[in-house]
Amino acid sequence: NNNNNQRTTRTLGSQTGRVPVGIGRRRLRIVVTGGAGFVGSHLVDKLIDRGDEVIVIDNFFTGRKNNVAHHFGNPRFELIRHDVVEPILLEVDQIYHLACPASPVHYKYNPVKTIKTNVMGTLNMLGLAKRVGARFLLTSTSEVYGDPLEHPQKETYWGNVNPIGERSCYDEGKRTAETLAMDYHRGADVEVRIARIFNTYGPRMCLDDGRVVSNFVAQAIRKLPMTVYGDGKQTRSFQYVSDLVNGLVALMEGEHVGPFNLGNPGEFSMLELAEVVKEVIDSSATIEFRPNTADDPHMRKPDISKAKELLNWEPKISLREGLPHMVSDFQNRILNEDEGKQA
Ligand code: NAD
Ligand code: UDP
Numbered sequence: 001n002n003n004n005n006q007r008t009t010r011t012l013g014s015q016t017g018r019v020p021v022g023i024g025r026r027r028l029r030i031v032v033t034g035g036a037g038f039v040g041s042h043l044v045d046k047l048i049d050r051g052d053e054v055i056v057i058d059n060f061f062t063g064r065k066n067n068v069a070h071h072f073g074n075p076r077f078e079l080i081r082h083d084v085v086e087p088i089l090l091e092v093d094q095i096y097h098l099a100c101p102a103s104p105v106h107y108k109y110n111p112v113k114t115i116k117t118n119v120m121g122t123l124n125m126l127g128l129a130k131r132v133g134a135r136f137l138l139t140s141t142s143e144v145y146g147d148p149l150e151h152p153q154k155e156t157y158w159g160n161v162n163p164i165g166e167r168s169c170y171d172e173g174k175r176t177a178e179t180l181a182m183d184y185h186r187g188a189d190v191e192v193r194i195a196r197i198f199n200t201y202g203p204r205m206c207l208d209d210g211r212v213v214s215n216f217v218a219q220a221i222r223k224l225p226m227t228v229y230g231d232g233k234q235t236r237s238f239q240y241v242s243d244l245v246n247g248l249v250a251l252m253e254g255e256h257v258g259p260f261n262l263g264n265p266g267e268f269s270m271l272e273l274a275e276v277v278k279e280v281i282d283s284s285a286t287i288e289f290r291p292n293t294a295d296d297p298h299m300r301k302p303d304i305s306k307a308k309e310l311l312n313w314e315p316k317i318s319l320r321e322g323l324p325h326m327v328s329d330f331q332n333r334i335l336n337e338d339e340g341k342q343a
């Protein structure tokens, strides 16, 4: 029963012989699903750095062992190849649930699998949270707002989502995941936290992931034209990954369920983004127009007043400051790739 479960977690530290970390806080055991991916691996770095135990669950669909290889051999780190669509038994204090392909190219590749990951995967992690009394954080998305009719988007906006389109497996999948989280919260007293993440970029993004920042950066480095879809006037707001990770941890540690928008309110059209990439990488870079994809949202920009007020969080790193960190990571990886081809 629920009360027993909660007691179990509170005493878990002493049962497993884990020692306290710092003053007044014991070491936590934390699961990060999707922890071998882009955002997940940066989150894992932060949790390991502050002294906690981290178990990564990942099926390596879009994630890579390389992203977490620097923790191999650390007794506080464990990596499990597992698909969250299948149940799993673990004893943990917190669950950061990130497992889900995030780029349109990847989530459209097998849309039914994307829905299963969002629905069955989230259900399993909530079942786990309920059984052991763990706190559960869902990484939802700004895509729950669809092609928004309200600008900028507040958490109170219910969205404008096509239920039968090509993006629906992801948008509706995440909306259902939010519903599940709230129903486990109301019905089973699970402590849940919901983050609605806006476009995020940084080192370790997949080179071939099709998202606009990774495409433009890789194209500019390879001396290829940057591919602008549609007229390039659609807008997005780009958040550097360390800002997001700080927001996720603040949300998990805080007292509020959410949902909270986590994003950088700086808004850029795709043509403006191409200009910034030119400035940072190569002033001779060119652009090339391509047809846009179906149901592409025309604009997106977070209203982050709620996170500012209740989580005391706001992003610190502008696009011009963050981009160079991603560029040096991409340059190294593209160089290694090219050397690999020659060898
Ligand atoms: P990513 O593709 O780099 O990471 C996702 C990880 O989940 C990968 O390691 C992948 O192998 C793993 N995974 C996928 N399906 C799985 C399954 N069935 N079982 C186990 N592991 C599975 O993407 P990301 O950018 O790091 O995104 C992480 C989370 O943040 C996702 O839930 C995504 O929806 C959310 N999010 C990201 C952004 C962004 O801009 N990066 C924006 C909004 C929301
Ligand atoms: N589950 C899991 N690990 C656990 C507990 C539950 O993977 O430690 C899965 C379980 O297999 C089920 C889902 O989570 O598919 C929901 O569990 P819950 O107990 O809420 O519902 P029920 O099992 O009654 O359907």
Ligand code: UDP
Pocket (backbone or CB within 6 Å): 103, 104, 199, 210, 211, 212, 213, 215, 216, 227, 228, 229, 230, 232, 234, 236, 270, 292, 293, 296, 297
């Ligand atoms: N986009 C683009 N060129 C690319 C990739 C994407 O112009 O090479 C556009 C895309 O049409 C969309 C925006 O960039 O309007 C953001 O796309 P992305 O796939 O990065 O993320 P989304 O916000 O659509 O999930």
